[in-house]
Amino acid sequence: MSAPCRLPARVLSNERAASDTYWLELDAPPIAETAVPGQFVMIGFGLQDLDAPFLPRPFSIGWRGEDGRIGLLVRRFGPGTHRLAALRAGEEVLLLGPLGRGFEWETGRALVCVAGGVGLAPFLFLAPEAIRNGASVSILYGERTGDRVFDPRLVEQLTGVRPDLYTEDGSIGRAGRVIDGIERGTESCLFGCGPTPMLKALERLAREAELSLQVSVEEHMGCGIGTCQGCVVRSSTGDWIKSCTEGPVFRREELAWPD
């Protein structure tokens, strides 16, 4: 893992990819060169204007290009993500990254990536890297409604993997929850990223089936680099541990999973 850098980065493109969902490409060579899948960036808007939002926002690195580009999958939620969704090519944001600990895998393993919503992002980056490392990768991708689905053909184009798609409203892909797609009793490594209820269900399943599982968690962050202690999650030993530096990816055994 290399040291993070601070980088004013130009927006190369920002395209609506689905309802409330944007694919944002930034020119960020130092980050693109050193990032590993599961790591994230903090995107800030600088101190010159006092525009809201004030704090920077964390986003998984969703892709990297040979040419120094990185791609982020951004879903509109509050003011920060609204602002990101409105970015136009040529504008600048302030990046800090790559940050945190990414996913880990052994070559040759079968990796099952379980993505809820924009939890898909880290796997767009992971899949091609892991495949290049000789792993086999499958992606289970769920959304609440069909209009929010990031086009599976695009996923395939970016990753080489055609995702198994689930929507709760059944409008595209299979009807149901992504978790239903997991085959119990496999020898595979589970990777999860998505809303907390999904991660909890995943953990229960992995625990019961004694599967290996790594999850990427989301907590409010201040600094993103371990100084402010803002981003803690409960560890299995009962301590508060920083998700920005000790995570955001944790093995399931490292965390407490209260009901």
Next chain:
Amino acid sequence: MSAPCRLPARVLSNERAASDTYWLELDAPPIAETAVPGQFVMIGFGLQDLDAPFLPRPFSIGWRGEDGRIGLLVRRFGPGTHRLAALRAGEEVLLLGPLGRGFEWETGRALVCVAGGVGLAPFLFLAPEAIRNGASVSILYGERTGDRVFDPRLVEQLTGVRPDLYTEDGSIGRAGRVIDGIERGTESCLFGCGPTPMLKALERLAREAELSLQVSVEEHMGCGIGTCQGCVVRSSTGDWIKSCTEGPVFRREELAWPD
């Protein structure tokens, strides 16, 4: 004077007119229809975003069109005016206006408008109205440097009056201060708008020459409509009086003029 209204107004155009100087046209029929020269608007950016600037900013109405347009002459200074300078056609601002008491004149009088910098704005509005009323109007227009001069041909186009131009650096028009252009001992009505030192010099001149003088003053404002008492200036009787409702245009006798 008619009641002010609150109006989300669309930007029709915003053009750089000189160094740091913009000509902003807004679609504001209720304001265009009722405003009189010397009145102003408060421009705010609404409450939805918490973008700076927070307080609305006062601007003289610099022109009005038959079709409901109003024009403002905006000079970049701090965050508020920077934001205004960056407005693009189609964006919206929140207007409150028309506000305050404007210039007053009798038909048939010779009006001498003395403008320092963007103090030119109210006279762009006043001149054609006064001429239509049968007054004769001359405009003395001064800027510190030539690059900041609002094109005299545009002034003529908007007002029908060719301004006498002064620049302190002498790069365009006559070298010197606008105040030097005033002929003492005339029977004319002086109208002044510009920086405080200019207004003070104008007042001294008018007092000594016993000329009638009305000035438009600038003070920090909160509400623009007389509730907050934020915008006071010292009256000749020693009271603090509100420049937003009792002004911004005052007869020189109404104000205290400390050295």
Next chain:
Amino acid sequence: MAGLTQQLWGVEFQSPVLLASGTCGYGQEYAGLIPLDELGGIVTKAVSVEPRPGNPPHRVAETPGGMINAIGLQNVGLERFREEKLPWLAENLDRSHVLVNVVGHTADDFATVVADLDDAEGFLGYEINVSCPNVKGGTLFGTDPEALGELVRRVRGSTDRPVIVKLTPNVPDIAVYARVCEDAGADGLSTINTFPGMLIDVDARRPVIGNLSGGVSGPAILPMGVYLTWQAARAVEIPIIGIGGIRTARDALQYVLAGASLVQVGTALFVDPDVAINVHREISTYLDQQGVARLADLVGALETSGHV
């Protein structure tokens, strides 16, 4: 449609949203712009025994996320307020309520204003401003529990109308002051007034504000206002009016959940005069969406179980 009315001090407030003192003059100035009679009410600019000239300019300036003001309680004084301002309020406000914000240098001053206005028409009760930081000694009552109790008792003894005390935020423990007011007979509390602040023009090396310092208001103080309202609400039984940085229904509802029965919007009016009526409408829409029948059900309904 959800019920936004609140029953307080023997009357009904048709809306929980009032306009804050000092930001709506004596009502009249906003008459054409704001449907004053559809609001919960307005709180007048502070009224003192004698007219006050107020502070030199600049009196207002922008700060990050808000503004600073040092008006110096400029006001027309008791007599002109009674003769010129109250009649307009009596005539024009039918359904919304008026609170008269009262200020003074001594307990006598306060009592004089209250005694003199008490039989006039056009207002419901008093908001006692013990917390304006702009006039010398103005923080005295608001930060000294003994003087505060004394003052509230004095005012209480001078009227049967509702007496609401507006608290100052710069105290270590606002609960102490809230209880003092309640014990002295106050009918309600307004939380909070502005925070003392200063802004310096670096080039001129001078304070921007003529009075050197002033009071900070606007969104910047929202989290402080919510906290202090919550602290005060937990300390007393009397109703509370939440104030500080409100510009949206969600801001207002934070105060309500923290324990406020009514709210006031101040600085946000300068940005958009429609803010008060918009906050009212958005609260209504929100309650409908959430299936909450009455706003009253949300007052103090903050859930803290499971938290520390």
Next chain:
Amino acid sequence: MAGLTQQLWGVEFQSPVLLASGTCGYGQEYAGLIPLDELGGIVTKAVSVEPRPGNPPHRVAETPGGMINAIGLQNVGLERFREEKLPWLAENLDRSHVLVNVVGHTADDFATVVADLDDAEGFLGYEINVSCPNVKGGTLFGTDPEALGELVRRVRGSTDRPVIVKLTPNVPDIAVYARVCEDAGADGLSTINTFPGMLIDVDARRPVIGNLSGGVSGPAILPMGVYLTWQAARAVEIPIIGIGGIRTARDALQYVLAGASLVQVGTALFVDPDVAINVHREISTYLDQQGVARLADLVGALETSGHV
């Protein structure tokens, strides 16, 4: 080039800009990102006798123009600080100074930390945190003049290093507390810590912050910080470190003009780690433009004549 150095507490500060406690960890985390050794210095996260687990999440959230935090003074504790953190600081910081932020429940706690660290290397002195509003009772020392005086005397007696007391803002008159510290032997003051605040998730009807309330920092508190720094500076002779909402050189210079010899930047670091070095550079540029030879000439140079 203008001189930005300041001579204080027997040492030279090469820059007036320090990083505020709790926003720069123990320095190491920012090592690759910020040229720490070019700054005035850093103030460590609070150190207490025992390690502190801290508060449950969420611990941080955005507020209008700032943020709220309730970390709960999570820290590694005295022993690990001494063994693991100080050596790194001793080794890596040559020209910039370290202040150790100290916190405790009792005067004994504070004295224990100071006594235990005193002979270690890698730091200049102490910043005594009497004002963190996040831990139960944490406001006690900071808002009780007697307890504060007692505490400062205790710490003073335990060390010959500089003792700087970081004051809490939510008091009626900070001058009182400033004088108490000076009289008790403090070498300097830091003004100010965060303001108590609360943020409510209206949908969940719960506080956003796990600890219910927290401390508000960032640009929103700038005018309050400048005011309180000015008030403190007028009350005492000892040097003052100005803190609160700084993100530009002009913000920092407001504090300097108000009377601060040094400044700290905190929350703004999260937005841009370059802020500290940028503020330093911009101050330098500004002084050159203005023809001011030394920053020291601006300390407390606020001109108030002609104002009220």
